[in-house]
Amino acid sequence: MNNEEKYLNAFVEAFEIDADTAKTLKYQQIPAWDSVGHMGLMAKIEESFDIMMEPDDIIDFSSYEKGKEILSSKYGVSF
Amino acid sequence: MVEFNPRNFRMWSMMGINPSIWSVAFPEVIAENPEVIALTADLGRYSGMMRTWSKHPENFLNVGIAEQNMIGIAAGLALCGNAVFVTTYAPFMTYRCADQIRHLLGNHNLNIKAIGSAAGLSGGLSGSSLLAVGDIAFVRSIPNMTVLSPADCTEAIKMVMAMGDHKGPVYMRFCGAVNIPMVYKTDYDFEIGKAYPLKDGERILIAVTGTTIVAEVLKAASIIESKTGISSAVVNFPTIKPLDETYLASVVGKFERIYTVEEHSVIGGFGSAVAEFATQMENFPRIRMLGIPDSIPVLGHRPFMLEQCGLTSERISTQIINDLKETNK
Numbered sequence: 001m002n003n004e005e006k007y008l009n010a011f012v013e014a015f016e017i018d019a020d021t022a023k024t025l026k027y028q029q030i031p032a033w034d035s036v037g038h039m040g041l042m043a044k045i046e047e048s049f050d051i052m053m054e055p056d057d058i059i060d061f062s063s064y065e066k067g068k069e070i071l072s073s074k075y076g077v078s079f
Numbered sequence: 080m081v082e083f084n085p086r087n088f089r090m091w092s093m094m095g096i097n098p099s100i101w102s103v104a105f106p107e108v109i110a111e112n113p114e115v116i117a118l119t120a121d122l123g124r125y126s127g128m129m130r131t132w133s134k135h136p137e138n139f140l141n142v143g144i145a146e147q148n149m150i151g152i153a154a155g156l157a158l159c160g161n162a163v164f165v166t167t168y169a170p171f172m173t174y175r176c177a178d179q180i181r182h183l184l185g186n187h188n189l190n191i192k193a194i195g196s197a198a199g200l201s202g203g204l205s206g207s208s209l210l211a212v213g214d215i216a217f218v219r220s221i222p223n224m225t226v227l228s229p230a231d232c233t234e235a236i237k238m239v240m241a242m243g244d245h246k247g248p249v250y251m252r253f254c255g256a257v258n259i260p261m262v263y264k265t266d267y268d269f270e271i272g273k274a275y276p277l278k279d280g281e282r283i284l285i286a287v288t289g290t291t292i293v294a295e296v297l298k299a300a301s302i303i304e305s306k307t308g309i310s311s312a313v314v315n316f317p318t319i320k321p322l323d324e325t326y327l328a329s330v331v332g333k334f335e336r337i338y339t340v341e342e343h344s345v346i347g348g349f350g351s352a353v354a355e356f357a358t359q360m361e362n363f364p365r366i367r368m369l370g371i372p373d374s375i376p377v378l379g380h381r382p383f384m385l386e387q388c389g390l391t392s393e394r395i396s397t398q399i400i401n402d403l404k405e406t407n408k
Contacts, residue, residue: 036098037104039093040090043093044086046086047174
């Protein structure tokens, strides 16, 4: 599984949604992505990429696209 | 069904204790006992209750900013056979509701679980009235009360689930908000009344309670070992009353000295409970208590106040190393 697939899979598993929905998703756009769901997603992404994210990045992680930007710029994950 | 696995431990650590209690543990309590009711004094959103509240509105009640009345309502519900959880900030739960806690929870031994958030120095930025540094001292002096203090979010979840099965009044206090350091990284069995050794060692034992502080003590033990070569044992006490006397009796003859560490006044808290037990024992190791001095600290963010009160890993290790030097003079 490449990084793009791992990343997409984290959203699909965390929120039990399909891939097309995940790719355009924003924080609180669906009921599952509330503050608790957010922490579940962060834990899933950390586990998938074997990283530990800083609190500021967890707060800034506001959409599928924004998350990719944070992971690639700060945690060396290439997409 | 809650899954206790490393990913969830990390998730709960990021969420903090309030959401861990109300979004993770409390649904399990409801599943076991649909008659359980949680009361809040207008802190439902702040306490992270809303996710579960929206799914189980019949199990929650906001009484408004009326903490003492909240305990009275809880007592009525308990007398009707309901298990009741009540929550507000620790200083309001204990100091403001002192008479209600003493009379209704203690004297009447009602099945009410009182959860005090933002205990210790957590509320320091809001003023001295928001500090709760003597809550353990007060509550543990009341007959029938069980007093609990989790080490991290995983332990808080296990603790609340255990409270759901426990009959009788309980006070659970926790410090900090979000990003609570993890102590437990693998699953374990939690039981009210037991101490949990976290690290083996010799010569000195550090007995500790509370969120963040247990993690700081584990780091302090590493610092002590790197600077002195002394390997200290560390034991977590999530239950302050009843104290695990079986464990404490077992340390006689094994250690020269015991250090107690807590985010609470050095008067009347966990360290005092250990010292009270020691008076009944022959040859108990000498005890030194590390906690909040008997004065009003300069107010500020919790990390600033922990540093000021000597409760960071660096400050804890320095105090212990200096004490050992004094002892060996």
